[in-house]
Amino acid sequence: MQEREDHLIQATAADSTIRLLAAVTTRLVAEACGRHATAPTASAALGRTLTGAMLLGRTFKDLEYITVRIDCDGLIGGIVAEANAHGQVRGYVKNPAAHIPPNAIGKLDVRGVVGNGMLHVIREVGVEIGLAKEPYIGSVPIVSGEIAEDFTHYLSVSEQVNSACSLGVFVEGEQEKVTNAGGYLIQVMPGCDEETVAALETAIRQAPSVTDMLRSGADAETMLQQVMGTIPVTVLESHSIEFRCKCSYERAVSLVTALGEEEVSDMLAKDNGAELTCHFCNAVYYLDDEALRNILSPSSPVLM
Numbered sequence: 001m002q003e004r005e006d007h008l009i010q011a012t013a014a015d016s017t018i019r020l021l022a023a024v025t026t027r028l029v030a031e032a033c034g035r036h037a038t039a040p041t042a043s044a045a046l047g048r049t050l051t052g053a054m055l056l057g058r059t060f061k062d063l064e065y066i067t068v069r070i071d072c073d074g075l076i077g078g079i080v081a082e083a084n085a086h087g088q089v090r091g092y093v094k095n096p097a098a099h100i101p102p103n104a105i106g107k108l109d110v111r112g113v114v115g116n117g118m119l120h121v122i123r124e125v126g127v128e129i130g131l132a133k134e135p136y137i138g139s140v141p142i143v144s145g146e147i148a149e150d151f152t153h154y155l156s157v158s159e160q161v162n163s164a165c166s167l168g169v170f171v172e173g174e175q176e177k178v179t180n181a182g183g184y185l186i187q188v189m190p191g192c193d194e195e196t197v198a199a200l201e202t203a204i205r206q207a208p209s210v211t212d213m214l215r216s217g218a219d220a221e222t223m224l225q226q227v228m229g230t231i232p233v234t235v236l237e238s239h240s241i242e243f244r245c246k247c248s249y250e251r252a253v254s255l256v257t258a259l260g261e262e263e264v265s266d267m268l269a270k271d272n273g274a275e276l277t278c279h280f281c282n283a284v285y286y287l288d289d290e291a292l293r294n295i296l297s298p299s300s301p302v303l304m
């Protein structure tokens with residue numbers, strides 16, 4: 001079976017009183033987990049958070065940038081995922097080696113490596129065009145640790161929206177590779193009639209798990225149709241999504257420059273160049289002595 005490109009769809013149902021989002025994130029989650037060399041449980045935690053951040057981000061019409069940060073006391077130590085309106089996402093976990101035996105139902109025990117703590121959602125809206133200076137921050141305690149339930153709890157407390165979210169990451173083989181990842185987020189808007197809500201609840205309860213649907217070849221649209229049962233779904237938009245980091249050699253240079261002349265002179269005298277590793281994608285940037293000397297006395301004058 002041919003592996004599909006990652007994609008995210010926005011859809012609607014029941015006269016626009018139900019909003020739906022679904023994504024297949026297999027490639028981007030596999031890339032993130034490969035870059036960070038995560039153990040299986042850490043892969044599931046990171047993949048669910050990356051997918052959830054993308055889905056949650058799309059629920060905001062005016063989104064520029066969303067950061068989901070899980071500060072927790074479990075073995076994983078913390079999870080960060082960032083997504084923008086262009087379908088690009090990046091993220092990491094503090095302890096990529098976090099892995100424990102499966103839980104009672106034989107699944108990767110994400111809750112077990114997350115533990116207790118807080119879920120923070122930081123949204124930048126209008127910052128880029130100068131309408132706002134400060135990002136909007138919403139925080140809720142972790143109620144589940146399985147990630148998807150924590151997103152729905154956040155939505156109900158911080159945004160007063162009733163929703164259902166399911167996120168899945170499937171890891172298999174000796175190489176512990178991510179072979180399927182994705183999820184969906186369904187929001188019930190005010191005005192949705194009780195009968196529809198009841199039908200929706202039943203349909204969601206009876207739906208197969210995200211990983212089961214993905215493993216049987218479902219794309220985002222098929223996944224939503226399977227979850228919604230007899231309720232018809234209308235797809236509005238489809239976006240391609242990818243793992244993409246904002247780091248670059250130029251950013252590495254400006255980070256080192258920001259350390260100040262004294263620090264850079266010290267690096268030049270004591271070390272063999274400077275090496276920076278990006279937290280988000282594990283890319284390594286090496287600034288050689290010439291680059292460091294150039295920071296101290298730029299060879300090309302800066303135009304003012």
Ligand code: ZN
Pocket residue numbers: 245246247278279280281282283
């Ligand atoms: Zn990076």
